[in-house]
Amino acid sequence: xxxxxxxxxxxxxxxxxxxxxxxLGFVGWMSALMDNAFNRRPILRAGIHRQILLASLGxxxxxxxxxxxxxMHAKVDxxxxxxxxxxxxxxxxxxxxxxxxxxxxxxxxxx
Amino acid sequence: xAAGLRAVQRWGLAAATPSLAFTRSAxxxxxQNNAQPNWLGVGLAFGTSAALWALLVKQHNExxxxxxxxxxxxxxxxxxxx
Numbered sequence: 001x002x003x004x005x006x007x008x009x010x011x012x013x014x015x016x017x018x019x020x021x022x023x024l025g026f027v028g029w030m031s032a033l034m035d036n037a038f039n040r041r042p043i044l045r046a047g048i049h050r051q052i053l054l055a056s057l058g059x060x061x062x063x064x065x066x067x068x069x070x071x072m073h074a075k076v077d078x079x080x081x082x083x084x085x086x087x088x089x090x091x092x093x094x095x096x097x098x099x100x101x102x103x104x105x106x107x108x109x110x111x
Numbered sequence: 112x113a114a115g116l117r118a119v120q121r122w123g124l125a126a127a128t129p130s131l132a133f134t135r136s137a138x139x140x141x142x143q144n145n146a147q148p149n150w151l152g153v154g155l156a157f158g159t160s161a162a163l164w165a166l167l168v169k170q171h172n173e174x175x176x177x178x179x180x181x182x183x184x185x186x187x188x189x190x191x192x193x
Contacts, residue, residue, distance in 0.1 A: 009174065009177045009178065009181065010178065010181045010182075010185075011178065012178050013171060013174035013175055013178060016167070016168070016171050039143065039145075041145055046145070049152070049153045049156035049157055049160075050156060052156070052157070052160050053156040053157075053159055053160045056159075056160040056163045056164060057163060059163075059167065060163050060166070060167050063167060063170075063171070067174075
């Protein structure tokens with residue numbers, strides 16, 4: 001199965017600033033910092049090009065993963081609503097909504 | 112960690128130099144020269160980052176345009192979307 005089928009393009013795309021991208025960009029940046037640490041370099045000041053590259057890579061991969069996750073969720077929702085539509089008898093609410101006053105017992109204050 | 116390594120060395124299963132099986136240090140690397148920048152690597156890294164961002168923005172804009180186009184074609188048949 002394709003990573004992003006064609007029908008996923010009918011969904012609204014995630015915003016450029018989204019949680020998955022930010023998190024994976026942060027993970028990429030952290031892995032660059034860890035590479036600096038393991039190779040005994042100054043952690044923040046060394047290898048800026050590496051930090052930027054890994055953060056950008058994480059950001060890009062995060063965007064694609066968020067798109068796929070939204071597609072999977074939308075697909076499940078669609079199947080769920082189709083099932084509800086095909087089985088109306090199973091999803092009827094009782095004749096009318098009960099008010100909360102009818103459910104509770106009467107209140108007799110003890111003074 | 113150091114005491115365990117010393118014990119293993121005493122048993123003759125690990126040499127003092129980390130060249131045999133029981134290397135447990137994360138700091139074993141080859142000789143690196145961090146004083147002279149690898150300009151080719153730096154250029155490639157920055158170029159790849161710029162290309163990735165351009166690709167991301169282009170992809171996002173294409174996705175938005177495709178979504179709007181399909182919404183027009185569908186003519187708001189579904190009632191769940193805004």
